[in-house]
Structures are given as C-alpha cells and as structure tokens.
Amino acid sequence: MIDKSQYDQTEIPQELDMVVSGSIWEGRSQRRKREKTRSHLKRGGCALAALTVCLVLLLNISPTVARAMSQIPFLGELCRVVSFREYHYTDELKYVDVRIPQVENWGKTQLEQRVNLEIQKKIHDCVQESETIAQDYYEAFVATGGNPEDFHPMGITVDYEVKCINQKYASFVIWKCESFFRAYEQWYYYNIDLQSGRILSLKDWFGNDYRQIVAKSVEKELASWDEDEQWALWEDVDVEDLISENTDFYINGDGQVVVVFPRYALACGAAGRLEFVIE
Numbered sequence: 001m002i003d004k005s006q007y008d009q010t011e012i013p014q015e016l017d018m019v020v021s022g023s024i025w026e027g028r029s030q031r032r033k034r035e036k037t038r039s040h041l042k043r044g045g046c047a048l049a050a051l052t053v054c055l056v057l058l059l060n061i062s063p064t065v066a067r068a069m070s071q072i073p074f075l076g077e078l079c080r081v082v083s084f085r086e087y088h089y090t091d092e093l094k095y096v097d098v099r100i101p102q103v104e105n106w107g108k109t110q111l112e113q114r115v116n117l118e119i120q121k122k123i124h125d126c127v128q129e130s131e132t133i134a135q136d137y138y139e140a141f142v143a144t145g146g147n148p149e150d151f152h153p154m155g156i157t158v159d160y161e162v163k164c165i166n167q168k169y170a171s172f173v174i175w176k177c178e179s180f181f182r183a184y185e186q187w188y189y190y191n192i193d194l195q196s197g198r199i200l201s202l203k204d205w206f207g208n209d210y211r212q213i214v215a216k217s218v219e220k221e222l223a224s225w226d227e228d229e230q231w232a233l234w235e236d237v238d239v240e241d242l243i244s245e246n247t248d249f250y251i252n253g254d255g256q257v258v259v260v261f262p263r264y265a266l267a268c269g270a271a272g273r274l275e276f277v278i279e
Contacts, residue, residue, distance in 0.1 A: 079106050081103055082101065083099055083100070085098075090153070095155055099159045100158075100160075101172060103115055155178065157177045158177075169193060169200075170190070171190065171191045171252075172250075173188065173250055189250050189260070210245075211243040211244075215242075217278045218278075239266070247259060256279075
C-alpha cells in the first residue's frame with residue numbers, strides 16, 4: 001500500500017492522460033470481471049437471463065426493433081432507454097459528438113418528462129462547459145504567441161451506457177470526455193425505481209445501515225486482492241468514510257449494486273476508477 005501523505009504533496013502534471021491508468025489496470029480489471037462472470041454463469045436460469053439481456057440490448061440499440069416490440073402485448077410494456085438525439089459538429093476550437101438518451105414506455109408520463117428534461121439539461125450544461133473551456137484554451141494559446149492555425153481542437157464526447165433494464169429498475173450512466181492536452185472524464189449515474197419513480201440512493205437500496213454494509217463488502221474484496229493489485233491503495237483510507245447517499249453506483253444485469261469510486265478516492269491515480277459489486 002502507498003503512504004498518501006507523500007503522494008498528496010506531489011504536484012500532478014496537467015498532461016497526465018487517463019489512458020495511462022487505463023493501460024496499467026485494464027488487464028487486472030478484465031481478469032476480475034472474467035472471474036465474476038464465470039461465477040455468475042454457474043447459476044441457474046442462465047438461458048433465460050441471456051435471452052432477457054439480448055432483448056434489452058436490441059430494444060436499446062435498435063430503434064426499429066424497439067418500435068416493433070412495442071406492438072407486441074407484454075413485451076411492449078418493458079421500459080427502455082433509447083437514443084433521443086445525436087449531433088456532431090466541428091469548428092476551429094472543438095469537435096463535438098453527443099448522444100442523448102431518454103427513458104421511454106415507463107408508464108408514468110410526467111415522471112418520464114421530468115427525468116428526460118433533467119437528462120437533456122445535464123448534457124446541455126456539460127457541453128456548454130466544455131465549449132467554454134475550449135474557448136479559454138484557444139484565447140490563452142493565441143495570447144501567448146501561438147499561431148491560431150496551429151491550435152488543435154478539443155474533442156468533446158457525450159454518450160451513455162445502459163447497465164440494467166427490467167420491470168423494476170432502469171440503470172444507466174451518462175459520461176462526458178474531453179480530450180486535449182490530457183483526457184478528462186465525468187460520469188453521471190441514474191438508477192430509477194420504475195414503480196415509485198424515485199431516483200435511488202444507496203440508502204434506499206440497503207437501508208439505514210448502508211454505509212456499513214457497503215464498506216464491509218468493499219473491504220472484503222480488497223482483502224482478496226493480490227499484492228500486485230494492492231500496491232496502489234492508500235494506507236490511511238477508511239472506506240466507510242467514503243460512503244454517502246451521493247456515492248456513485250449502478251445496478252448490473254444480475255440486479256446487484258455496483259459502487260464506483262472516483263480516481264484518488266481509494267488509490268493513487270494510476271488505479272483509475274474502482275468498481276465493487278456489493279454482495
């Protein structure tokens with residue numbers, strides 16, 4: 001493990017790219033995921049689960065399939081998250097790729113509208129923020145003697161990923177990436193109880209003892225890591241102190257909560273974002 005006090009005193013270079021951390025930890029992360037997948041596949045009902053996943057993917061990837069399914073009794077009642085709008089444009093300061101999701105067929109029209117408007121506003125604000133940063137970079141580049149023709153535009157990408165859709169829950173994540181001198185990412189998690197219309201928190205899911213429950217599960221998994229994986233962890237971190245109702249998480253295809261810690265929360269920056277399935 002690493003002594004965090006010395007690390008905190010080290011200035012982090014602005015050009016540090018998140019791609020570096022990804023290349024370091026990709027192999028270890030994929031290995032853990034493969035091990036979890038093998039364990040899950042041993043459970044009963046794999047064929048039914050696989051069929052459900054395929055159906056959900058088709059509904060969310062193909063608008064044509066989604067429209068066709070909506071005409072079939074029962075299948076048409078399944079809530080879905082689909083692409084509402086896509087746009088792409090480029091100028092001398094930036095190139096922008098945006099895909100906006102929306103919740104459909106929820107059965108609660110006013111809640112659908114409220115959530116979808118919130119998503120659209122969040123993405124609009126994210127893009128505007130990045131465009132302002134690109135403008136600031138450009139003006140600083142020119143002010144310090146740079147040739148405007150030599151300026152490299154900033155890449156701004158906004159997209160989403162569906163984590164889980166069933167008759168009870170919709171879980172998806174929206175992410176934004178800025179690529180310039182360094183890569184910068186932001187993640188926004190949405191976990192919706194389709195029956196009540198609530199945006200779920202960890203407390204909603206686990207009850208009043210959610211901090212202790214989540215921390216115990218995370219600490220158990222950390223203890224199972226080998227030395228090569230534990231080298232990046234901070235020595236002085238209390239996991240329970242990192243847990244709150246605002247902690248990021250999503251619901252996976254098995255209906256389990258997966259807690260997500262941002263970079264530098266549990267480990268040094270090379271570890272990237274860390275995810276833990278809460279047993």
